[in-house]
Amino acid sequence: MIKILPSILSADFARLADEIHEVEEDVDLIHVDVMDGHFVPEITLGAGAVHAIHQSNLVAMDVHLMVNEPIHLLPSFIKAGAEYISVHAEACTHLHRVVQLIKEGGVKAGVALNPATPVSAIEPILNDIDYLLIMTVNPGYGGQTFIYNMVNKIKQAHERIVSQNLPVTIEVDGGINSETLPLCLKAGASMFVAGSAVFGRKNRHQAIEELVRSAGTHN
Numbered sequence: 519m520i521k522i523l524p525s526i527l528s529a530d531f532a533r534l535a536d537e538i539h540e541v542e543e544d545v546d547l548i549h550v551d552v553m554d555g556h557f558v559p560e561i562t563l564g565a566g567a568v569h570a571i572h573q574s575n576l577v578a579m580d581v582h583l584m585v586n587e588p589i590h591l592l593p594s595f596i597k598a599g600a601e602y603i604s605v606h607a608e609a610c611t612h613l614h615r616v617v618q619l620i621k622e623g624g625v626k627a628g629v630a631l632n633p634a635t636p637v638s639a640i641e642p643i644l645n646d647i648d649y650l651l652i653m654t655v656n657p658g659y660g661g662q663t664f665i666y667n668m669v670n671k672i673k674q675a676h677e678r679i680v681s682q683n684l685p686v687t688i689e690v691d692g693g694i695n696s697e698t699l700p701l702c703l704k705a706g707a708s709m710f711v712a713g714s715a716v717f718g719r720k721n722r723h724q725a726i727e728e729l730v731r732s733a734g735t736h737n
């Protein structure tokens with residue numbers, strides 16, 4: 519079973535509620551990119567916005583924290599109502615502790631890896647996480663080109679997860695469209711973040727349908 523997660527980074531922030539309404543019937547989760555202007559150059563939104571989306575009961579959220587030392591911000595994002603939270607391995611001094619805190623907050627815990635970070639960086643705590651977010655672009659901006667070398671990295675991660683029989687899901691993010699989704703699916707990913715491939719299109723329902731349909735073309 520695959521999941522498409524529209525990334526609101528590519529949505530019109532001035533009409534965010536309407537933008538989310540346009541996809542809520544078609545997906546279980548939306549992807550929310552939080553940037554701090556340090557770990558990545560841009561600044562996006564914070565726990566207040568996540569809380570507002572949660573309050574409006576639109577759709578569940580997968581929050582991707584692109585921030586240095588997210589341990590300090592975790593309590594507010596957990597309280598804000600995120601269902602999934604991922605942190606970057608590169609941004610945490612005490613990654614295992616951060617993962618434990620997310621789980622203690624009753625939230626699914628993910629670890630994100632930049633393209634240059636090997637899967638082995640997460641190996642010692644692979645059994646502690648709920649999902650592994652493999653960045654298929656360098657984090658920070660929507661609309662970038664998919665890095666094809668990441669397909670091998672997804673395969674490697676998937677092999678490790680399967681060989682240890684772990685209940686860890688692989689999520690991919692960056693440059694996902696109906697051409698790249700099937701490659702990632704074949705390699706072992708099942709959660710697909712798509713920004714411009716959904717919000718860059720006029721008809722979001724059709725865009726999501728096309729992505730789902732592309733999953734049937736991976737053999």
Ligand SMILES: O=C(CO)[C@@H](O)[C@H](O)COP(=O)(O)O
Pocket residue numbers: 525526527528549551582655656657658659660661662691692693694711712713714715
């Ligand atoms: O985390 C990020 C960017 O850092 C993503 O979630 C982007 O929002 C993906 O956008 P597209 O590559 O799908 O346009």
